[in-house]
Amino acid sequence: MTATTLRPGWSHPVRAAVPPFTGAGLRRVLEKVQCWAPYVDRLLLDDVAAVLDDYTPTEHEADEHAQRPRGHLTRLVHVAHQCLTEAP
Numbered sequence: 001m002t003a004t005t006l007r008p009g010w011s012h013p014v015r016a017a018v019p020p021f022t023g024a025g026l027r028r029v030l031e032k033v034q035c036w037a038p039y040v041d042r043l044l045l046d047d048v049a050a051v052l053d054d055y056t057p058t059e060h061e062a063d064e065h066a067q068r069p070r071g072h073l074t075r076l077v078h079v080a081h082q083c084l085t086e087a088p
Contacts, residue, residue, distance in 0.1 A: 044072045 021029065047068045050057075057065060 044069075047072070 047065065051065050
């Protein structure tokens, strides 16, 4: 549906505004936002900094540095999977 605006000097057709959600849809979005827990993990940044630092880790430390990002990535995969499975 198009209609012209009441503004003087404006004659371009404009579509009527359509709300993005129904009342039930807005309630569902609100519930998801209220339950949302952002992925904020300073440990990930600390681990990246430890790897990029000038310090050369021992063999044991290098193995530990290799294992820790796997845990972070696993958590991110679970978060992404949960978001995809909860999508309508």
